[in-house]
Amino acid sequence: MRFIYRLVFALSLTLGVSAQSFAQGLIRDAEAEIMMERYADPLIQAAGLNPDSVDLYLIGDMEFNAFVTGGQNIFMHTGAIVIADQPIEIKGVLAHEIGHIDGAHLARFGDASRGALATMAMTVGLGLAAALAGEGGAGAAIMASGSQFATLDMLRYTRAQEAAADQAAANYLEATGQSGRGLVATFERFRYQEVMSRQRQMEYFRSHPLSADRIGALRRSVDNSPYVDVTDTPEEVDELRRVQAKIIGFMVPPAQTFNRYPESDTSVPARYARSVAYFKRGDLDHARAELQTLMDEEPENPFFRELEGQMLYESGFIAESIAPYERAVELMPDSPLLRIGLATSLIAAGSTEQLESAKAHLRFALTEEPENSLGWYQLSIAHQALGEQALAELATAERAFSVGNNVEAYQFATRAHESLESGTPAWVRAAELKAVAQPSPDEIREWNRNQRQRQPLAPSRGLR
Known part of the structure; x- marks a missing residue:
């Protein structure tokens, strides 16, 4: 399962992002993603699908929800993770959504539903475009607006499709030697939603109609599995509790976090x-002291080191943030997100040696995640700081292309191609980008229109 930056708010380096902007929009976090991949990949394979072709997006929203959009895209709210009592509940919800993908249920919707889906995708795209342009607040507001996911109201699965997805989920779980009781428990927890008016129902149960008959049929199927009594391992439960705590720490007001996790809880x-x-409250000393107790107990935990680096970086202690990020990367060298975090600190520190090191880390990360727009943005800054203007323009073209902005990708690729030495790998890549990002007339007109709206009083040469 892939976690993609093409649709992800570019500044979401970790679950924390900036504390103010995290609570809305789409997020990235290495620790949470590793857990979710461990849950999802076996189920995707059991469905006969390629894990590399299924994309999972985490939405920073504390309401329970999960859904599938066009293609093979699964969206899950952080609330679905926090609400879960056991990992098998999250696995069950993922298995159900994979069942919708495998059953091609979205493809069976009519024209109105497909139009609604397109509207939702466009709304999300607008929000992310604003965020990527540096208007984080505007982007978050757009993505969190009522129209963002209200269009999902059109995407109501039929009871037959829900039953089919339930049965598929039970089959996937059985094929992977897991119990389906988690999905039953999730539906039981929310069965009161069945009797509520549609206006008061959670979004998930508007698009996934629930009924006592449906729960009963699922329970019978699950009870017939030879793995019905299989439970999660203690290690899986501990991993979930940590991710839940991290989400709660970043997403709810500090007072609520302290109430849920009092000092007496060690x-x-x-x-x-x-x-x-x-950290969110601005008390860095207490934040680091609490974190230090964890690092003393688990010195090999990369996520504790990552959090320390993030705290220091976002608190303005750039030089001090480098060592914990370096240790995190040392402990988990294959993580693109950890390497991008380290590179960001190195670039902010700014020496020639640090900039060169940052470039190396970013190249590794971007080989693993070529659509990671933040990685390309940081690489462009590093090249610019080193006076490598053409390479900075090429990285900017890559960034634009990664978020679907063909006009700017073409512009910057053209500039880079004109300046780079002929025949070099960078020159070849710039030529490739020019070819694949060639904007259509409609894209050029839309880009010109947007430019005029941004600067209504300034004459614009536009694109020809």
Whole structure:
């Protein structure tokens, strides 16, 4: 399962992002993604699908929800993770959504539903475009607006499709030696939604109609599985508790976090959540002290080191943030997100040696995630700081292309191609980008219109 930046708010380096902007929009976090991949990949394979072809997006929203959009895209709210009592509940919800993909249920909707889906995708795209342009607040507001996911109201699965997805989920779970009781437990927890008016129902149960008959049929199927009594391992439960604590620490007001995780609770998840809450409250000393107890107990944990680096970086201690990020990368060298975090600190520090090191880390990350727009943005800054203007323009073209902005991708690729040495790999790549990003007349007109709206009083040469 892939976590893609093409649709992800570019500044979401970690679950924390900036504390003010995290609560809305789409997020990235290495720790949460590793957990979700571990849950999802076996189920995707059991469905006969390629995990590399299924994309998962995490939405920073504390309401329970999960859904599939066009193609093979699964969206899950962080609320669905936090609400879960056990990992098998999240696995069950993922298995159900994979069942919708495998059953091609979205393809069966009529023209009105497809139009609604396109509207939703466009709304999300607008929000992300604003965020990528540096208007984080505007982007978050657009993505969090009522129209963002209200169009999902059109995407109501039929009861037959829900039953088919339930049965498919039970089959995938059985094929992977897991119990389906988690999905039953999730539906039981929310069965009161069946009797509520549509206006008061959670979005998930508007698009996934629930009924006592449906729950009963699913339970019978699950009870017939030879793996019905299989439970999650203690390690899986502990991993979930940590991710839940991290989400809560970043997403709810600190006072609520301290109420849920009082000082008397000395568990790892509780200290993890309190460390983040202190950081959000602006109390870096207490945040680091709480985190230090975790690092003392688990010195090989890369995510604790990453959090320390993030705290220091976002608090303005750039030089001090480098060492914890370096340790995180040392502990988990294959993580693109950790390398981008380290590169960001190195670029901000700004020496020639640090900039060269940042470029190396970014090249590794972008080989793993070529659509990571933040990685390309940071690489363009590093090249610019080193006086490598043509390479900076090429990285900017890559960034634009990664978010679907063909006009700017073509512009910057053309500039880079004109300046780079003929025949070099960078020159060849610039030529490739020019070819694949050639904007259509409609894209050029839309780009010109947007430019005029941004600067209504300034004459614009536009594109020809």
